[in-house]
Amino acid sequence: MSRVIGIDLGTTNSCVAVIENGQPTVIPNAGGYKTTPSMFGISQDGKRLVGHLAKRQAITNARNTVFASKRLIGRRFDDPEVQKSIDLCPFEIVRGPNDDPRIKIGGKSFTCPEIAGIVLREMKRVAEEYLSETVQEAVITVPAYFNDAQRQCTKDAGKIAGLEVLRIINEPTAAALAYGMNRVGDEKIAVYDLGGGTFDISILEMSDGVIEVLATSGNTFLGGEDLDRRIVQHLVEWFQESSGLDLRGDTMALQRLKDAAEKAKCDLSLRDTVEINLPFIASDAEGPRHLNYELTRDNLESLVGDIVEGTLKSVEQCCVDAGVQVSEIDQVVLVGGQTRMPLVQKRVTEFFGKRPHKGVNPDEVVALGAAVQAAMLLDADSDMLLLDVTPLSLGIGTFGGHFARLIERNTTVPVSKGHVFTTTRDDQSAVKIRVLQGESDIAAENDLLGEFVLSGIRPAPKGEPEIEVSFDIDANGIVSVSARDLSTGKEQSITVSSTGKLSEAEIDQIIQEHDLYEVQLKG
Amino acid sequence: MNAAAKEQERAAQVVALAAGHDPKRLRLSAAEGYLLSRIDGRTPWRLLREIGGIPPSEVDACLERWLAEGVVEIVAGAAKSGAASPKPPRIAMDAASAPKAATPKPIVIDPQLLDPALDIDCDVQRRILEFELSLSRPYHELLGVPVGADPKTVKRAYFKLSKEFHPDRYFRKQIGPYTQRLERIFKKVLEAHEILSDPELCQVQNQTEGPMPEAVDVVAAAAATNAASPEPPRTPSSVPGGGRSGVDPQSQGPASTTPTPTPEIRPESKPLSKLDRLRQRMPFKIDHAAMAARRARALEIFRAAEASLEAGRFNEAEAGIRIAITFDPSRAEFKEALGALRIRAAGDRAMKLLATPSDRMSENELRDALQLIEDVLPYRPHDPELNVRAALVCLQLGRYDEAVEYVETLLEGAPDVASHHALRGRIERARGDLKAAKKAFSEALELDPDDLEARRALASMRIAAHDAAQGGRR
Numbered sequence A: 001m002s003r004v005i006g007i008d009l010g011t012t013n014s015c016v017a018v019i020e021n022g023q024p025t026v027i028p029n030a031g032g033y034k035t036t037p038s039m040f041g042i043s044q045d046g047k048r049l050v051g052h053l054a055k056r057q058a059i060t061n062a063r064n065t066v067f068a069s070k071r072l073i074g075r076r077f078d079d080p081e082v083q084k085s086i087d088l089c090p091f092e093i094v095r096g097p098n099d100d101p102r103i104k105i106g107g108k109s110f111t112c113p114e115i116a117g118i119v120l121r122e123m124k125r126v127a128e129e130y131l132s133e134t135v136q137e138a139v140i141t142v143p144a145y146f147n148d149a150q151r152q153c154t155k156d157a158g159k160i161a162g163l164e165v166l167r168i169i170n171e172p173t174a175a176a177l178a179y180g181m182n183r184v185g186d187e188k189i190a191v192y193d194l195g196g197g198t199f200d201i202s203i204l205e206m207s208d209g210v211i212e213v214l215a216t217s218g219n220t221f222l223g224g225e226d227l228d229r230r231i232v233q234h235l236v237e238w239f240q241e242s243s244g245l246d247l248r249g250d251t252m253a254l255q256r257l258k259d260a261a262e263k264a265k266c267d268l269s270l271r272d273t274v275e276i277n278l279p280f281i282a283s284d285a286e287g288p289r290h291l292n293y294e295l296t297r298d299n300l301e302s303l304v305g306d307i308v309e310g311t312l313k314s315v316e317q318c319c320v321d322a323g324v325q326v327s328e329i330d331q332v333v334l335v336g337g338q339t340r341m342p343l344v345q346k347r348v349t350e351f352f353g354k355r356p357h358k359g360v361n362p363d364e365v366v367a368l369g370a371a372v373q374a375a376m377l378l379d380a381d382s383d384m385l386l387l388d389v390t391p392l393s394l395g396i397g398t399f400g401g402h403f404a405r406l407i408e409r410n411t412t413v414p415v416s417k418g419h420v421f422t423t424t425r426d427d428q429s430a431v432k433i434r435v436l437q438g439e440s441d442i443a444a445e446n447d448l449l450g451e452f453v454l455s456g457i458r459p460a461p462k463g464e465p466e467i468e469v470s471f472d473i474d475a476n477g478i479v480s481v482s483a484r485d486l487s488t489g490k491e492q493s494i495t496v497s498s499t500g501k502l503s504e505a506e507i508d509q510i511i512q513e514h515d516l517y518e519v520q521l522k523g
Numbered sequence B: 001m002n003a004a005a006k007e008q009e010r011a012a013q014v015v016a017l018a019a020g021h022d023p024k025r026l027r028l029s030a031a032e033g034y035l036l037s038r039i040d041g042r043t044p045w046r047l048l049r050e051i052g053g054i055p056p057s058e059v060d061a062c063l064e065r066w067l068a069e070g071v072v073e074i075v076a077g078a079a080k081s082g083a084a085s086p087k088p089p090r091i092a093m094d095a096a097s098a099p100k101a102a103t104p105k106p107i108v109i110d111p112q113l114l115d116p117a118l119d120i121d122c123d124v125q126r127r128i129l130e131f132e133l134s135l136s137r138p139y140h141e142l143l144g145v146p147v148g149a150d151p152k153t154v155k156r157a158y159f160k161l162s163k164e165f166h167p168d169r170y171f172r173k174q175i176g177p178y179t180q181r182l183e184r185i186f187k188k189v190l191e192a193h194e195i196l197s198d199p200e201l202c203q204v205q206n207q208t209e210g211p212m213p214e215a216v217d218v219v220a221a222a223a224a225t226n227a228a229s230p231e232p233p234r235t236p237s238s239v240p241g242g243g244r245s246g247v248d249p250q251s252q253g254p255a256s257t258t259p260t261p262t263p264e265i266r267p268e269s270k271p272l273s274k275l276d277r278l279r280q281r282m283p284f285k286i287d288h289a290a291m292a293a294r295r296a297r298a299l300e301i302f303r304a305a306e307a308s309l310e311a312g313r314f315n316e317a318e319a320g321i322r323i324a325i326t327f328d329p330s331r332a333e334f335k336e337a338l339g340a341l342r343i344r345a346a347g348d349r350a351m352k353l354l355a356t357p358s359d360r361m362s363e364n365e366l367r368d369a370l371q372l373i374e375d376v377l378p379y380r381p382h383d384p385e386l387n388v389r390a391a392l393v394c395l396q397l398g399r400y401d402e403a404v405e406y407v408e409t410l411l412e413g414a415p416d417v418a419s420h421h422a423l424r425g426r427i428e429r430a431r432g433d434l435k436a437a438k439k440a441f442s443e444a445l446e447l448d449p450d451d452l453e454a455r456r457a458l459a460s461m462r463i464a465a466h467d468a469a470q471g472g473r474r
Helices: A052-056 A080-088 A112-131 A148-160 A171-180 A224-243 A251-267 A297-322 A342-352 A365-378 A504-522 B003-012 B030-038 B045-051 B056-069 B089-097 B122-133 B139-143 B151-165 B178-196 B215-227 B249-257 B271-281 B288-310 B314-327 B332-355 B363-379 B384-397 B400-413 B418-431 B434-447 B452-473
Strands: A004-009 A013-020 A023-026 A040-042 A048-050 A092-095 A101-105 A108-111 A137-142 A164-170 A186-194 A199-207 A210-219 A273-284 A287-296 A331-335 A385-387 A394-398 A402-407 A415-421 A431-437 A447-454 A467-473 A479-485 A491-496 B015-017 B072-074
Touching (some): A004 A171, A004 A365, A013 A112, A023 A365, A040 A112, A048 A112, A112 A137, A164 A171, A164 A365, A171 A210, A199 A297, A210 A297, A210 B151, A224 A251, A224 A273, A224 A287, A287 A297, A331 A342, A331 A365, A365 A385, A402 A467, A415 B178, A431 A479, A447 A491, B030 B056, B045 B056, B122 B151, B288 B314, B363 B384, B418 B434, B434 B452
Antiparallel strands (some): A004 A013, A092 A101, A101 A108, A467 A479
16 A cells, blocks of 8 residues: 655645654655745746746746745635735736636646645655655645635645545644654643744644644734734835835835845844845935845844734634633644744743743644644554544524524534524425535625525424424535424435535646646656 | 542432332431422432431431432433433433443344444444444443543543544444444534533523523523433434434524524424423423413414314414414414414315316406415415416416416426326417427327327417418418
């Protein structure tokens, strides 16, 4: 049997791991790096480039290099996040036939699952080279806040890459698995995940190899990039004050500032001061101007202090959701490159009253956890078990546009929940069951997963018929909903199938196209 | 277990008079007799100490003695159901196993259910089957923890069972029907853990949820209370833990906080008994006399309505029954009567309609007739006579699209009746779609070569077509 890999498909970088001799191990790529940029580009002469090669051409050929496509996957074109990306990204984002965002580079438009599939294919290749055998199955991680459509698209991406996706699991959960492997005894752990674009916090409980997710929360719009943006803003203001020149309209200068800010931020994790030196950043009548600024760690911390405080608010909320006192948490695991920042570590230590766990690498732990989950599923003698949860609440739309939750978010799966509903009109002969996913109390603000009609209800005054609606989520996260008229026994049901934007045929077509391309490359 | 935990467990225990034991034969002091009279299978030990009329230590001593003598027994799980009647036979079994952790009753497994071809040991299969058959046990027995166990113990037990029964344990294995069994078991274990680890859910029936000015609310609350009991409220004998046990205690919260008037939570069966149970628990909320008066009045009105029904005065009867329901919404028979009445009334009107041939009606009469038919049809949507009549009336009124719809309903129910096809032909012809008409008539003829209407229509259409062609040529 071929081996199963775990892939952390990140916004900026991806990482792949496998279990070797009972230990999860990160697989380095051909360049010796343990992570690979989640980038895809088409070079001037029409070659397709992935990973480091794509990153290398990002500055010279920005229009044809895709990055951070994870922000777009599974969203609608009109989504504010997509619109934001359109403003910020140098590559072209167009509206696809299903109202999905598509990325147009090198004269061809790609769907987001396709781009993610290309990155996954690269990760698969990295693993295959290392293991010297073909890999067909994988566990892939996604952020905890990903909704059904986003998860489905990630699955599609796996299919495009020629992988069978055994499971999609949440990044913080994966981190906890990697941490919890080979540990005995009872522990409550918090996973604090501050990545490039998002912040996730999960609280889990483990005992003798069983890991249960108690609660998850986070902030989609908060991450390392917000810190960079603050630094850039500060630099721009300072430059205007000292030289009278406004850099805001100069995209080239802004891009240089952003790169420099990111680098300075990383350096300040190790040093107390760093010099930002950008010669020829602008010019005016007096000739070229240079930017030369000394940024101190204290300076940076005062710039971004409120962002870090914001994450702690989410942590507090998560503790409440989990029904756990902060003092009860035995271990804090830090995930994501941004947690290397001393301020983050300091505030987290103060908040929990204990130092975060040092034994894991924040960049690799998620992929390791995915590999652990893969092994757990396939190894019959495995002594570990993950009790995973649904990320978002499920329910139905009711009279007046309200949303009745049947399964609350963070409920352990598999699970069944039923509830009795009734009619709102006299002699109503049919009811429409609209299956929704989301956290809003207003039906229209949640995602519609599917709908069906239960007809043939016995004529009766309103409020009298009894219609039992049951929700069922199996261990693979597949949702089925049924409605039954309790007096007649009549039943209707649906399985909420892929809400992914791609049909089977489209996926097959993409796979064929890529296979063709691979052959071309080699030949 | 330490003394404090033991004490806590004791305090939460509920005692009941043992089945088959006659308390009259006991020699009791007056104080003891009073204490015995307080034992009703619902009051927990802790409360008995307070209301027993003798010092708590003596209450303990008395109860211990009676337990030892077998006069009373501990009713496991009664603290949660709140509604356990004093002497069902099941309780005897519970009592035997309650003081210790659960010891499941031996269950006989049909060896034919074991399949050695599956990727799962026969021993494990046996264990799964046994566990599945005993899913209807009270939650604490299911998890194998003592009544009133602390959350940590509950969680450990839940984790242990999860490890054994979570479907992921057999991911990708050929385990045939055991997939569903495992899911059923795990869901039930999950439910048990949720309820037992949440003190509020354990006590949900002891709480009054907001003001309850009307009977309807009381009924809804009764349903809520009942749903929290460990047994499925509707069909306790059905497959245990089938995941279809009606109103779920978990989902109770969100729906009851939703400000919408509908959907409502409704009682599922025998609302009266639920009401009674609720009344016992919350006598302060309900004015008994007023409730009784309302119910009596409702019954009176209902009897009168039944009389009007006998006399064939349907409208009057319907109005009466509706009023009766308003007075006493918990009586299922009123509602059944209303449903039956409507169907019957619809049938009667339909019969009257069918008695008058439609081609003798004026246009206004036709319209009224159609209205009547449309009123009646929802009750008997596939009645062929009604549909034929509806199609004919529509045809006469010139509403061809509707007529075709009725014929299509007819043909759905009985696709091989020649006259229905012929009727369709007639409608299509009247509407001017000769091709469709010809097709329909031909189908009619095929089904019944003796269908005169179709034969004639086809012939006359052929002649007409011929004439038209001739005319065209000229």
